[in-house]
Amino acid sequence: MDRQPRLEGPTLTLRPLAEADREALYAVASDPQLWALHPMHDRWQRPVFDAMFADALAHGGALAIAERETGRVIGSSQFRESAKLPGAIEIGWTFIACDHWGGAANREVKRLMLAHLFAHADLAVFRIGENNVRSRRAMEKIGGELMPVTEDLTFPDGRVVTHVFYTIDRAGFAAGPLSL
Numbered sequence: 001m002d003r004q005p006r007l008e009g010p011t012l013t014l015r016p017l018a019e020a021d022r023e024a025l026y027a028v029a030s031d032p033q034l035w036a037l038h039p040m041h042d043r044w045q046r047p048v049f050d051a052m053f054a055d056a057l058a059h060g061g062a063l064a065i066a067e068r069e070t071g072r073v074i075g076s077s078q079f080r081e082s083a084k085l086p087g088a089i090e091i092g093w094t095f096i097a098c099d100h101w102g103g104a105a106n107r108e109v110k111r112l113m114l115a116h117l118f119a120h121a122d123l124a125v126f127r128i129g130e131n132n133v134r135s136r137r138a139m140e141k142i143g144g145e146l147m148p149v150t151e152d153l154t155f156p157d158g159r160v161v162t163h164v165f166y167t168i169d170r171a172g173f174a175a176g177p178l179s180l
Contacts, residue, residue: 001120003061143176
C-alpha cells in the first residue's frame with residue numbers, strides 16, 4: 001500500500017508530508033487548545049513539535065492536510081502498520097486546526113484515508129488516549145468499534161498513558177456513516 005498517496009476530497013487535499021510543511025504545520029500545532037485533551041499535551045511547544053514532525057517524516061506514511069481552495073495546511077495524519085494487530089493498518093497521529101473542529105474536515109480526512117486503505121487491507125486500527133474524549137467521540141461518530149484491548153505507553157517524562165483501540169473493517173466502512 002502506498003502510505004503517502006495524494007487524496008482529493010470535496011474540500012481537502014491530503015498529500016505526502018514534506019520538510020517544506022514544517023512551518024505551516026507548526027502554525028497549526030502551536031495552539032495549546034489543540035493538545036489540551038491529548039496524552040502529549042505539550043506538542044504545541046516548538047521542541048516537542050519538532051521531534052513529532054521528525055518522527056512523522058522518519059516513519060513515512062505522513063500526510064499534510066490542506067484546504068483545496070486556498071492550499072492552507074490545516075493538519076496532518078498518518079498511515080502506519082499496526083504493531084497491535086498484524087496485517088492491519090493504523091490511521092492516527094491526526095490533528096486538525098481548531099477552526100475546523102466540529103465541521104466536516106475530520107470526517108472527510110477519515111473517509112479519504114479509509115477508502116484508500118480498504119483498497120489494500122481489510123482492517124483499519126485507531127489508537128487513542130483513553131482520556132481523550134474528543135477523539136473517542138469523533139471515532140464513535142464515524143463508526144469505529146471499541147476493542148476490548150488497551151495498551152499502556154510510558155512517555156519520556158515518566159507518565160504512563162493508557163490507549164484504547166477502535167477498528168473499522170471494510171464491511172463496516174461500506175455500510176457506515178463514511179461510505180461513499
